[in-house]
Amino acid sequence: MKALVLPASGAPGFAAEVSRLAGTDVQACYACGKCSAGCPVSASMDYQPHQIIRLVQLDQKDEVLSASAFWLCASCVTCSVRCPREVKLAQVMDALREISRRSGVAAGQPRIAAFYGSFLDLVRSGGRLHELGMTAMYKLRSRDLFGDIDLGVKLMLRGKLKLIPGRIKGRHHVAGIFRRVREHEAGEGGKR
Amino acid sequence: MPRIGVFVCWCGSNIAATVDIGQVTEAAAEMPHVVCVEDNKYTCSEPGQASIRQAIAQHGLDRVVVAACSPRMHENTFRKTISAAGLNPYLLEIANIREQCSWVHADRVAATAKAIDLVRMAVAKVAQHSALTSSTSPVTRRAMVIGGGIAGIQAALDIADAGHEVVVVERSPTLGGHMAQLDKTFPTLDCSACILTPKMVEVVQHPKITLYAYSEVEKVDGYVGSFKVTVRRKARSVDESKCTGCGACWEKCPVKVKSEFDLGLGTRKAIYVPFPQAVPAKATIDREHCIYYLRGRCRICERFCEAKAIVFDQQDEIINVEVGAIVVATGFQQFDQAAYGEYGYGEYPDVITGLEFERLVNASGPTEGKIKRPSDGKVPETVVFIKCVGSRDEHKGVPYCSRTCCMYTAKHAILTREKIHGSKVFIFYMDVRTPGKGYEEFYRRASEEDGARYLRGRVSRVYPKGGKMVVLGEDTLLGRKVIVEADLVVLASGMIAQPDAQEMARKLGVSYDQHGFLTEAHPKLRPVETNTAGIFLAGACQGPKDIPDTVAQACAAASKAAALLNREALEAEAMIACVDEARCSGCLWCEPVCPYKAISAKTISERVGRRTLTRSVAEVNPSLCHGCGACTVACRDSALNLLGFTNQQILAEVEAVCP
Numbered sequence: 001m002k003a004l005v006l007p008a009s010g011a012p013g014f015a016a017e018v019s020r021l022a023g024t025d026v027q028a029c030y031a032c033g034k035c036s037a038g039c040p041v042s043a044s045m046d047y048q049p050h051q052i053i054r055l056v057q058l059d060q061k062d063e064v065l066s067a068s069a070f071w072l073c074a075s076c077v078t079c080s081v082r083c084p085r086e087v088k089l090a091q092v093m094d095a096l097r098e099i100s101r102r103s104g105v106a107a108g109q110p111r112i113a114a115f116y117g118s119f120l121d122l123v124r125s126g127g128r129l130h131e132l133g134m135t136a137m138y139k140l141r142s143r144d145l146f147g148d149i150d151l152g153v154k155l156m157l158r159g160k161l162k163l164i165p166g167r168i169k170g171r172h173h174v175a176g177i178f179r180r181v182r183e184h185e186a187g188e189g190g191k192r
Numbered sequence: 193m194p195r196i197g198v199f200v201c202w203c204g205s206n207i208a209a210t211v212d213i214g215q216v217t218e219a220a221a222e223m224p225h226v227v228c229v230e231d232n233k234y235t236c237s238e239p240g241q242a243s244i245r246q247a248i249a250q251h252g253l254d255r256v257v258v259a260a261c262s263p264r265m266h267e268n269t270f271r272k273t274i275s276a277a278g279l280n281p282y283l284l285e286i287a288n289i290r291e292q293c294s295w296v297h298a299d300r301v302a303a304t305a306k307a308i309d310l311v312r313m314a315v316a317k318v319a320q321h322s323a324l325t326s327s328t329s330p331v332t333r334r335a336m337v338i339g340g341g342i343a344g345i346q347a348a349l350d351i352a353d354a355g356h357e358v359v360v361v362e363r364s365p366t367l368g369g370h371m372a373q374l375d376k377t378f379p380t381l382d383c384s385a386c387i388l389t390p391k392m393v394e395v396v397q398h399p400k401i402t403l404y405a406y407s408e409v410e411k412v413d414g415y416v417g418s419f420k421v422t423v424r425r426k427a428r429s430v431d432e433s434k435c436t437g438c439g440a441c442w443e444k445c446p447v448k449v450k451s452e453f454d455l456g457l458g459t460r461k462a463i464y465v466p467f468p469q470a471v472p473a474k475a476t477i478d479r480e481h482c483i484y485y486l487r488g489r490c491r492i493c494e495r496f497c498e499a500k501a502i503v504f505d506q507q508d509e510i511i512n513v514e515v516g517a518i519v520v521a522t523g524f525q526q527f528d529q530a531a532y533g534e535y536g537y538g539e540y541p542d543v544i545t546g547l548e549f550e551r552l553v554n555a556s557g558p559t560e561g562k563i564k565r566p567s568d569g570k571v572p573e574t575v576v577f578i579k580c581v582g583s584r585d586e587h588k589g590v591p592y593c594s595r596t597c598c599m600y601t602a603k604h605a606i607l608t609r610e611k612i613h614g615s616k617v618f619i620f621y622m623d624v625r626t627p628g629k630g631y632e633e634f635y636r637r638a639s640e641e642d643g644a645r646y647l648r649g650r651v652s653r654v655y656p657k658g659g660k661m662v663v664l665g666e667d668t669l670l671g672r673k674v675i676v677e678a679d680l681v682v683l684a685s686g687m688i689a690q691p692d693a694q695e696m697a698r699k700l701g702v703s704y705d706q707h708g709f710l711t712e713a714h715p716k717l718r719p720v721e722t723n724t725a726g727i728f729l730a731g732a733c734q735g736p737k738d739i740p741d742t743v744a745q746a747c748a749a750a751s752k753a754a755a756l757l758n759r760e761a762l763e764a765e766a767m768i769a770c771v772d773e774a775r776c777s778g779c780l781w782c783e784p785v786c787p788y789k790a791i792s793a794k795t796i797s798e799r800v801g802r803r804t805l806t807r808s809v810a811e812v813n814p815s816l817c818h819g820c821g822a823c824t825v826a827c828r829d830s831a832l833n834l835l836g837f838t839n840q841q842i843l844a845e846v847e848a849v850c851p
Contacts, residue, residue: 003672003673004674005675005677006645006676006677007574007676050669054670057645058645
């Protein structure tokens, strides 16, 4: 792994930005590793949760945003609950996803972006998830047409995949949520 | 006929689990002169002691054996017990059936047999005991404090406030020590000089304190309550009684020398005071650099001294001081960073020590408090601090933690961020150790509020590149190499013993550890006493210590010294060597063997037939003798005997166990 060159390789203010968005001070972390030890998905992560925090502390924006770890975070908040320094780690992961989507660096993880995008598009239009539509949209976006096909067949046979998407009553409420998030993000963008 | 009582202790299950107490008591009852045997769950407890006192009265005992733990634990306890019952305290013998029997054996039968043997030996020995009395010696109610840093200052003030005279001996021209060189002090960031200089002034103004600055202890004779110390007052070439410290001399002096106080970062004159608030504010001529001493002319200082205080032909003065107690507060020195070639200290001017950083950041320092790097005077933007340089490194002979560096580096980080706007601070560390009140919070402040970036790992190399100092290290939390391009590198130097600490220890007759730090009598229970009675330790001469701990230890040493000086007279050791003059041939082989200089020759007159002959014999000074027994081994005539361990008593023990 290549060496960190300090302070040159850092993006000044990155740690502060993450702290502000996440509503928690990443510099409070003293790297005990309890978050990584208790994380249920850490085995699949390219960087352990404590390493993500460490890189954020050192303003290593490019390296952090190229990681998949914060996309894999299941937001179970085990880490936040257990942290002795009260660092809200799950919120940090959220903040990183937000920064990543906005700055387009998610290109480094195209499938994850495709998955999240497909999910949000469907929920916005129908108010709830339609598994088959989600699968189709994700497959088209990720261009991975036949991956996991055996799983798809099993789901189909058990009647878990509905052909016609269901709709909920309060779709306009969901649309409202999306609108407010967009407005909030525009405001955030304006502030920066 | 002696009447001996034997008291066997269970020590809960400590002894009773391995030794059959019943068999021991039965066997003891059969031993010669034993008239009473008892056993107790805990003999040292109040009921246990009461049973001894009761038995002494009931059975008319005149000697007591306690079979229990080591005499180091409770010999004194039981001496007091039998003394309270009217016996001489030395008519006691302890059979150690715990440390030397039950604790080290597993076989109950064999351990019981050994315990019986140990009791048998004790009974045989105590039968030979005689009453001993100790002599008393007067106490000189004056203390000496060696060293005038914060430890010495605090100890001197406390002893003086307790009402005793104090003589302070400081080898540099001023009080203050290392603390005077510091800028701010953790964890409260008070200015070091602001809290120190009032105490320095208090020392010279205190009616009970005599200060000998620029003086050194040459020799220490005597013993607790009556030490005779020889002090060399080095020639300042200035009459202290006349010098007003006006400064005319050092303003006019043409010779500039690197200032020791500023660690070579600034200059002073050949006639100087080390720093403006120096106490005493008396000038000193540095004869190695003064033109007059080198070439025989100049004398400018003399011309401008209105007080006529310059004395070029002043000589060192030897004075003798009698004191009852001595507090050693000789401090530490910084680890020599040149030992780490890979960090380039001494080679690259922008690699400095923590203490040098203190001078750079200090408002009265060579840069007037502006942090400038030594090479080109530029204000550094990126500063790297490297911790544990000369600490926790066995390869460099310093396996211990210097205890102060984590905190002073956090302080340096805070000061850097405060003084240099927009600066970046990186700290390489192995562990962050903050065991003190408010210490962890202070460290968190450095990293959270003041934005110091802590990198866990030891630096492998520092080298210059394009006007920067490149620091190569590892962030072990990430498992990544780290390269920091710094403008200034500060090495957090560890603390090591003074270069002459061992020499001082030998003068005082106290012990020191493998690193040259003076050793306390017990690490937990006698932390400020030495193994030599009447000599106490304060501050970093005993081991690395920060200011709060140093002051606390100085207060403790002062209270011990004051308690000693409060006594009218001191009781000497009763178990000392004594000379059988009839047997002594006067060879005096014993004299050089005695580590306490307690033996000397004495002339006696004897009548042989009708003639009176005079001859030399050895004499033991009871105040000096510690009862170590070295002389008894050296004596060719068996004329020397250690009271309480006479040849007769020891042979009786041998006889008892190997009949």
